[in-house]
Amino acid sequence: MIDTHCHLDMLKKEEDLKESVEKLDYIITIGCDKEEIPKALKLADTYKNVYVSIGFHPYDVNDVTETDINWLKNLALTHKKVVAIGETGLDYYRDITPKDRQIDFFEKQIQLAKELDLPLVVHSRDANRDTEMILKKFAPYSSRGIIHCFGGDMEMMENCVDMGFYISFAGNVTYPKAENLRNVLKRVPLDRLLLETDSPFLSPQVVRGRPNKPSNIFYILEYVANLLNIDKETLEKVIQSNAKKVFKLEEKALSLA
Numbered sequence: 001m002i003d004t005h006c007h008l009d010m011l012k013k014e015e016d017l018k019e020s021v022e023k024l025d026y027i028i029t030i031g032c033d034k035e036e037i038p039k040a041l042k043l044a045d046t047y048k049n050v051y052v053s054i055g056f057h058p059y060d061v062n063d064v065t066e067t068d069i070n071w072l073k074n075l076a077l078t079h080k081k082v083v084a085i086g087e088t089g090l091d092y093y094r095d096i097t098p099k100d101r102q103i104d105f106f107e108k109q110i111q112l113a114k115e116l117d118l119p120l121v122v123h124s125r126d127a128n129r130d131t132e133m134i135l136k137k138f139a140p141y142s143s144r145g146i147i148h149c150f151g152g153d154m155e156m157m158e159n160c161v162d163m164g165f166y167i168s169f170a171g172n173v174t175y176p177k178a179e180n181l182r183n184v185l186k187r188v189p190l191d192r193l194l195l196e197t198d199s200p201f202l203s204p205q206v207v208r209g210r211p212n213k214p215s216n217i218f219y220i221l222e223y224v225a226n227l228l229n230i231d232k233e234t235l236e237k238v239i240q241s242n243a244k245k246v247f248k249l250e251e252k253a254l255s256l257a
Helices: 014-023 036-046 066-078 099-116 128-138 154-162 179-185 214-228 232-247 249-256
Strands: 002-006 026-031 050-054 082-091 120-125 145-147 165-169 193-195
Touching: 002 193, 002 214, 002 232, 014 214, 026 036, 026 082, 026 232, 036 050, 036 066, 050 066, 066 082, 066 099, 082 099, 082 128, 082 145, 099 120, 099 128, 120 128, 128 154, 145 154, 154 165, 154 179, 165 179, 179 214, 193 214, 193 232, 214 232, 232 249
Parallel strands: 002 026, 026 050, 050 082, 082 120, 120 145, 145 165, 165 193
Antiparallel strands: none
């Protein structure tokens, strides 16, 4: 199984990290600020099955400059385990970063992903229409991308799928009040569906209240398989295939052999 989005460097327990690395075939850890990116790259260097997406979260672009975008570019070009750009996007939930600055650096990172022919990992919270508008502005995406921890509506999902994106769901899809999210998940084409933990955040309902970890992806897999009335093993193969395709994991592994 693959956890397509987590923050390994934020796990507080060493045993959670080791357990997850041992249980999962691949883990995509996210570096989304100036401190987290080097830590994510170091973890990828340490563990054979850990790969990295690098970018700047919308809450962390207040002090980001054009020089930092060039730094991202150089890292992506020189570090063989970088498989995507992001997470980047828009987050209007809290008034932490001015909207115009979020948009500016979202667009810069989209352009970088397209230049490098890497998939884009998109964060969008309370910003559905603006996110769609910006993504449409830069479409098409030859390397596609992922709308991570999807929290949008049916319209956003359909528009993003039309642009070539994969739709990824995290542990919050298991929460009792997430019926709207589950209704969207049921409509996502299977060949565009991904699952993630976003650990250490958003623990699935069965372990809610405890810090999340990548190995909890199996709880999410089982829940979604039941929701879709699909055999768990079959759904796992679908998610594996989709993740390998968008991140080109098998090609990366061969290049590192």
